Amino acid sequence: MSRELEGYYGSYGGRFVPEELVDALDEVKALYNELKDDANFLEELDYYFNQYVGRPSPLYFAKQLTKEVGGAKIYLKREDLNHTGAHKINNTVGQVLLAKRLGKKRVIAETGAGQHGVATATACALFNMDCIIYMGEEDTRRQELNVFRMKLLGAEVVSVKDGNRTLKEAVDAALKDLIENYESTYYMLGSAVGPDPYPAIVKTFQSIIGREAKEQILESEGRLPDYLVACVGGGSNAIGLFSPFYDDKEVKMIGVEPAGKGLETGMHAATLNCGQPGILHGFKSYLLQDDEGNPLPVYSISAGLDYPGVGPEHSFYKDIKRATYATITDQEALDAFFALSHIEGIIPALESAHAVAHAIKLAKDLPEDKIIIVNLSGRGDKDVNQVLEFIEENGK
Numbered sequence: 394m395s396r397e398l399e400g401y402y403g404s405y406g407g408r409f410v411p412e413e414l415v416d417a418l419d420e421v422k423a424l425y426n427e428l429k430d431d432a433n434f435l436e437e438l439d440y441y442f443n444q445y446v447g448r449p450s451p452l453y454f455a456k457q458l459t460k461e462v463g464g465a466k467i468y469l470k471r472e473d474l475n476h477t478g479a480h481k482i483n484n485t486v487g488q489v490l491l492a493k494r495l496g497k498k499r500v501i502a503e504t505g506a507g508q509h510g511v512a513t514a515t516a517c518a519l520f521n522m523d524c525i526i527y528m529g530e531e532d533t534r535r536q537e538l539n540v541f542r543m544k545l546l547g548a549e550v551v552s553v554k555d556g557n558r559t560l561k562e563a564v565d566a567a568l569k570d571l572i573e574n575y576e577s578t579y580y581m582l583g584s585a586v587g588p589d590p591y592p593a594i595v596k597t598f599q600s601i602i603g604r605e606a607k608e609q610i611l612e613s614e615g616r617l618p619d620y621l622v623a624c625v626g627g628g629s630n631a632i633g634l635f636s637p638f639y640d641d642k643e644v645k646m647i648g649v650e651p652a653g654k655g656l657e658t659g660m661h662a663a664t665l666n667c668g669q670p671g672i673l674h675g676f677k678s679y680l681l682q683d684d685e686g687n688p689l690p691v692y693s694i695s696a697g698l699d700y701p702g703v704g705p706e707h708s709f710y711k712d713i714k715r716a717t718y719a720t721i722t723d724q725e726a727l728d729a730f731f732a733l734s735h736i737e738g739i740i741p742a743l744e745s746a747h748a749v750a751h752a753i754k755l756a757k758d759l760p761e762d763k764i765i766i767v768n769l770s771g772r773g774d775k776d777v778n779q780v781l782e783f784i785e786e787n788g789k
């Protein structure tokens with residue numbers, strides 16, 4: 394077996410989990426390996442991508458933005474136009490189909506900001522699955538509206554009251570549930586992270602982004618792009634765009650991490666830029682950690698990017714230099730949030746605004762015949778309250 398089949402990307406990935414979880418992971422892995430090339434399964438997935446998610450998403454030439462910036466052509470892959478407003482639904486629809494084939498009736502997930510919880514609850518409603526979302530009590534308070542959305546969609550939201558009452562405790566509670574109930578229960582992970590086989594599964598479902606983008610750019614420009622740009626939290630929208638271009642060596646890939654209030658302040662979540670290899674949540678990857686290997690507190694203006702780890706395949710891409718990883722501060726992301734809203738009439742998610750901000754910097758210094766594809770991973774409707782508060786506190 395190749396290392397990728399074993400769940401390794403170079404020396405990253407793998408499975409660092411309690412013995413009790415091995416059977417559950419093996420069961421998922423065996424079915425995934427069987428279904429990933431199964432015509433029947435892929436046809437079903439395609440049906441829901443088209444009819445429910447609204448795929449293919451457009452590859453939109455941002456003509457006004459390109460003109461304003463002056464330089465390379467900027468294209469936007471419009472994942473913001475998907476049902477529920479982001480790329481996350483590609484993964485949850487795919488994994489629920491997998492759960493269904495495994496004969497599971499119950500799906501569990503953890504969520505921090507609530508975006509993955511909402512995408513999971515949506516897919517579970519569609520396929521009539523029982524859905525239990527674990528969320529730290531602190532997060533349920535901060536994300537009241539997302540809790541309500543999940544409940545509207547039929548999910549049960551379990552407020553976790555241990556420890557700091559945030560994402561880490563929610564993960565622990567979900568894993569405990571899985572250990573106790575794995576025969577009836579499927580664990581739905583939200584990004585290209587976690588123990589083998591999850592990084593591979595999430596990549597497979599998100600790679601529809603890159604496959605479509607490739608076809609679309611060949612149609613509109615007759616050639617491949619020069620650059621791909623995507624924000625990196627756990628890394629799923631980025632690996633979804635990047636991986637279908639892996640063998641196209643002339644296409645450069647840039648992941649964009651959140652520099653928060655500035656790398657020098659320590660208030661950021663730039664894992665690949667500032668971390669060291671370590672183990673968290675069952676897999677090995679770059680990690681923001683203290684001297685004892687404990688994850689450091691992380692911060693970003695965008696809740697979807699503040700994770701101290703990163704998907705193992707990005708760690709591998711970084712080491713072999715297949716991709717580079719830049720950083721964008723809160724302020725730069727906000728500037729791009731306003732710019733894209735004004736100039737193109739598209740309000741981006743704050744996560745996606747990090748990618749847009751970097752693309753703007755990059756395009757400026759490139760000749761007009763170069764092409765950049767930016768993954769617009771989600772829409773900003775969810776963020777307008779937060780941005781308004783931020784302006785009121787800090788001025789613009």
Ligand SMILES: *Cc1c(COP(=O)(O)O)cnc(C)c1O
Pocket residue numbers: 479480481508583584585624625626627628629630631697698742744745770771772
């Ligand atoms: C969750 C989220 C992200 C970050 O997750 P990745 O796994 O890194 O893609 C980025 N953009 C949006 C809109 C999100 O909701």
